[in-house]
Amino acid sequence: MSKVAVVTGSAGGLGKGIAQRLAKDGFKLVLHDINGDMLADTLKEFKDNGIDAVAVTGDVSKQADQLNLVAEAVKAFDHIDVFINNAGIDVVSPFLEIDEAQLNRLFSINVNGVVFGTQAAAKQFMKQGTKGKVINACSIAGHEAYEMLGTYSATKHAVKAFTHVAAKELASEQITVNAYCPGVAKTSMWERIDEAMVARDDSMQPGDAFKKFSGNIALGRYQTADDVANLVSFLASDDADYITGQTILTDGGLVYN
Numbered sequence: 001m002s003k004v005a006v007v008t009g010s011a012g013g014l015g016k017g018i019a020q021r022l023a024k025d026g027f028k029l030v031l032h033d034i035n036g037d038m039l040a041d042t043l044k045e046f047k048d049n050g051i052d053a054v055a056v057t058g059d060v061s062k063q064a065d066q067l068n069l070v071a072e073a074v075k076a077f078d079h080i081d082v083f084i085n086n087a088g089i090d091v092v093s094p095f096l097e098i099d100e101a102q103l104n105r106l107f108s109i110n111v112n113g114v115v116f117g118t119q120a121a122a123k124q125f126m127k128q129g130t131k132g133k134v135i136n137a138c139s140i141a142g143h144e145a146y147e148m149l150g151t152y153s154a155t156k157h158a159v160k161a162f163t164h165v166a167a168k169e170l171a172s173e174q175i176t177v178n179a180y181c182p183g184v185a186k187t188s189m190w191e192r193i194d195e196a197m198v199a200r201d202d203s204m205q206p207g208d209a210f211k212k213f214s215g216n217i218a219l220g221r222y223q224t225a226d227d228v229a230n231l232v233s234f235l236a237s238d239d240a241d242y243i244t245g246q247t248i249l250t251d252g253g254l255v256y257n
């Protein structure tokens with residue numbers, strides 16, 4: 001029986017790359033995103049490439065949407081094996097300037113979204129009576145803290161802590177919970193971060209913030225979605241059955257801890 005993976009925020013960026021890799025690994029895919037149009041295009045692309053996939057539109061910050069996502073996945077494929085809490089957003093701002101609405105939105109997607117996704121997946125794994133894997137998107141910003149990304153960093157530190165505790169609470173059910181912590185990948189998230197950082201510094205040109213961050217990578221190049229998917233593929237595989245509660249850096253040599 002084919003395994004089934006759910007990937008939130010998979011219409012584009014790292015989530016799409018992860019979904020493509022898991023399809024190559026033999027998984028059936030449940031794609032998910034808040035952006036319905038982009039999601040429809042991605043589903044078509046997957047299907048045109050012969051991948052067995054369905055798409056569910058939703059907002060990870062809404063508990064009901066996450067329950068619906070799992071229900072739709074089970075309706076389509078009968079069960080789930082892996083749930084990837086990938087969706088996340090950025091805010092670029094000195095913390096002194098961040099307002100209540102921005103902060104609430106950031107935490108509700110990056111933190112509440114991971115909690116609600118893990119709840120929905122764990123309840124389904126327990127109902128199935130099977131093992132299961134939850135894999136969360138953390139970041140180098142969950143291990144380090146970066147100016148202008150301080151509140152984003154706070155959400156990723158929260159994801160790290162939650163990954164530890166969810167792993168402890170779910171271990172007796174044979175459900176593992178781990179996280180991948182990417183470095184600097186060229187997705188639309190980094191296009192937005194670069195634009196926002198450059199807009200605040202007259203001495204910078206478009207692309208300079210991305211260059212500055214990626215210029216420190218020991219392996220000498222920025223990250224691709226495939227680099228991230230390589231780690232997630234392992235964490236989603238049976239080879240990772242004995243690994244839980246880990247937040248693993250994949251950053252080409254940027255943060256060492």
Ligand SMILES: NC(=O)c1ccc[n+]([C@@H]2O[C@H](COP(=O)([O-])OP(=O)(O)OC[C@H]3O[C@@H](n4cnc5c(N)ncnc54)[C@H](O)[C@@H]3O)[C@@H](O)[C@H]2O)c1
Nearest residue numbers: 009013014034059060087088137139182184185187188189
């Ligand atoms: N790009 C990087 O360098 C980098 C580095 C470290 C960690 N990350 C993390 O990896 C994850 C993916 O990042 P990315 O670079 O692909 O971002 P991205 O912005 O390129 O893509 C994120 C996707 O999530 C979707 N999304 C946003 N809010 C959503 C919501 N509320 N519900 C459902 N879907 C939603 C977006 O529509 C988009 O398709 C994020 O959690 C991010 O914090 C990215």
Ligand SMILES: CC(=O)[C@H](C)O
Nearest residue numbers: 139140141183184185
């Ligand atoms: C966006 C992100 O998490 C790092 C800082 O590149």
